[in-house]
Amino acid sequence: HCQGTYFDDARFHSQRTSFEWVEFHGLVTSFESVEFHGQAIFKGQSPKHVFLGGRVNLQKVVIHEKGSLVFDWVDLSRTQFLHTDLSKVKFLDVTWDHPYARNVGSVRWGRWRSCVYDEALWRGKSGDPQNQLGTDPESLFHLGRLYRGLKTYYRDTGEHHLVAHFHYGLMEVQWHQKEAEQAAEEASWLKRKRKKWFSWETAYRYSSGYGEDYAWAGTVLALMLLGFTAVYWLLDVPSVMRGEPGWK
Helix, strand or coil: CCCEEECCCCEECCCEEEEECCCECCCEEECCCCEECCEEEEECCCCCECECCCEEECCCCEECCCCEEEEECEECCCEECCCCCHHHEEEECCECECHHHHCCCCCCCCCCCCECHHHHHHHCCCCCCCCCCCCCHHHHHHHHHHHHHHHHHHHHHCCHHHHHHHHHHHHHHHHHHHHHHHHHCCCCHHHHHHHHHCCHHHHHHHHHCCCCCHHHHHHHHHHHHHHHHHHHHHCCHHHHHHCCCCCC
């Protein structure tokens, strides 16, 4: 494995730039601040290919008016996209970051979903202590933009299960933004936590996973039914009702 492959600040002016069947095995592969004036294609020979080494940097990429970017059978599980406009990017059978696959942050909420690697960096769950985004409001703002772009893309392509995954990611960002905004205003620790945790968004998160985690929503409903049933019997309601007129 080489240390890295760097295309930083490069300009691709050809109508078509092909990285088909190319494999990058370096610890770092960087296309930061690259400009594409035509179509650029990254295509693997089979699923989960092309980026087979460590971290991939596709931050601040500029895609001009006649340009586009295509990822086909590409492993994007360790790829950063922060500050890159995804409106001219196509994702065809790509592999996104997934907490289960990384086996990092085992007690994290919402581990069933796909997400962008930038979120793992922001949370400090990437396993790379030298490359953290921090928790400032600006990082959250741009992370939210990524999730909005991915929601729009997968809604347009009809892959609704991934719409749900990235909608969850966007809602997570907005939930954490409450505390970050309060911190920017130099609010007290207690006020920040109160605004974040005692809100409808928190109830929405833990009751149904923002309306996307159907298994958890069903579990919560079942627990509520069992709870009400237990209260019904503990209060001895059947015995009280047995003495009422018309009780059978």
